[in-house]
Amino acid sequence: MTSSTTTNTALKQLKYIVSGGFITYLTNVHGEILTLLRQGGWPSYTTQFSVGLCSATVTIFLYLMVYLPRVKGIHPDYQNWRTSPDLSVLVPALTSTIVFGWSSLAVSLSLWSNLDIVRSLIGSIGCYLLMFGLVGLIPVPPLPARL
Numbered sequence: 001m002t003s004s005t006t007t008n009t010a011l012k013q014l015k016y017i018v019s020g021g022f023i024t025y026l027t028n029v030h031g032e033i034l035t036l037l038r039q040g041g042w043p044s045y046t047t048q049f050s051v052g053l054c055s056a057t058v059t060i061f062l063y064l065m066v067y068l069p070r071v072k073g074i075h076p077d078y079q080n081w082r083t084s085p086d087l088s089v090l091v092p093a094l095t096s097t098i099v100f101g102w103s104s105l106a107v108s109l110s111l112w113s114n115l116d117i118v119r120s121l122i123g124s125i126g127c128y129l130l131m132f133g134l135v136g137l138i139p140v141p142p143l144p145a146r147l
Contacts, residue, residue, distance in 0.1 A: 006139060016133030023126025032113040032123070033105075043112035046104055053101030054131065060094045061135045069141045102128050 024030060036047040068074045068086060081087035102124050109120035 009139075010137060013133045013136040016129045016136065018133075020126045020128070020130030020133055023122060024130055027115060027119050027123035027126060029109065029115075029123035029127055032109055032115060036108055036112055039112065043108065046108040046112075050101050050105035050108055053097045053104065054127070057094065057097040057101055058131065058135060060090055060097065062138070064090060064094075065135070065138050065140050075141075075143050098128070 033047055033051070036043045037051075038044070064076065064087075068076055074086065076084060076087050078087065078091075081091045105127065106120050106124040109115050109123060110117045113120065115123060
């Protein structure tokens with residue numbers, strides 16, 4: 001990966017990192033999550049669930065972007081993911097962790113935090129924007145040349 005490609009990728013991801021970080025900061029989602037985790041009961045359980053799904057999302061992204069190409073030497077064909085033994089399991093799992101993780105975070109924040117519904121939705125979006133921006137900074141090895 002050339003220096004200009006890395007710089008372009010970082011600049012593209014910067015908009016997600018800055019906007020996600022700014023939204024997260026403005027809505028104080030990080031503080032609200034910590035408060036919910038300390039409360040115990042359902043607020044803590046649902047917040048742990050959403051944080052666990054967010055962690056699973058990052059883990060699946062790392063597996064796809066780092067482990068498969070660098071360790072196993074497999075460059076996934078994302079357009080034909082249904083025919084790949086790895087991707088046919090990981091793509092639905094990744095989609096599920098994103099949808100249910102974001103939803104459970106928004107529900108937890110709207111029900112048990114000091115944020116109203118709109119701020120909870122916006123704050124949850126901010127968290128996921130920040131996460132996607134940071135994950136997008138991981139350099140992916142180039143595809144091998146085809147003969």
